[in-house]
Amino acid sequence: MGYRLFRERTGEELPDRVSRAIQGKDIYELPLALHIELIAASWTSFVQQAAAQKEDEAIIYLFECCFIQNPVTMGMIRCGAAPETTIGYVKRLEEIVQALNPLIVYADQRDLDYSFRKAKAERPAEWSEGFMEYYLQQGYGAAHVCLTEENLPSEAALEQAVAGTVEILRARRKLEKEILGRLELPVIFIDNSDYDEAARARVLRRELVPFQLLIRGLRFPETHTL
Secondary structure, eight states: HHHHHHHHHOOOOOOOEEEEHHHTGGGGHHHHHHHHHHHHHHHHHHHHHHTSOOOOBBBBOOOOSSSTTHHHIIOOOOOOHHHHHHHHHHHHHHHHHHHGOOOOEEEESSOHHHHHHHHHHHHOOOHHHHHHHHSSSHHHHHHHHHOOOTTHHHHHHHHHHHHHHHHHHHHHHHHHHHHHHHSOOOOOEEOOTTOHHHHHHHHHHHHHGTTOOOOTTTTTOOOOOO
């Protein structure tokens, strides 16, 4: 989101009045039903644009997060929607993009507790605090994770927040696996538990062979935001 990138890249804060005005129009701050309609319209527009490309242009579009991760974050984590609502959201996107013959690459972690604690240790405290607040204080987290006494010592309170966040991440992965099982699109699973970039590349090269995706020589267009 542009206003957050502005803060991260410049270290400056927008005036409160400007920030409130922008956040009020943030597509991820809208009611879920309206959000889904706008996102679906954006995907439809992209598909029309991509389908209009000439066959000899040989373009492959790469998208990160926006097909499953963002819908699950919005539907489950932020809004606490019923699983079928979030599944239906992604299935709707699948229907829109199916004509483009998409392929899903899903990176997984065996030990989510280790993975989250690793990310927490490596990133600024502001990131982990914001992440845990987002997961625990709204939607699914507020409804399903019980944090005990408010006056816990800070170290104990932090540990409780970490454990609660990991609990939500496990529930999230379960829903994502349910979604993947219902899709009619091809899916490549990559186990990223060892954080081995070379191993990930080998898996991708091996798994992409059946799809005949010859990356060399293809043109990659500008980034699309959905």
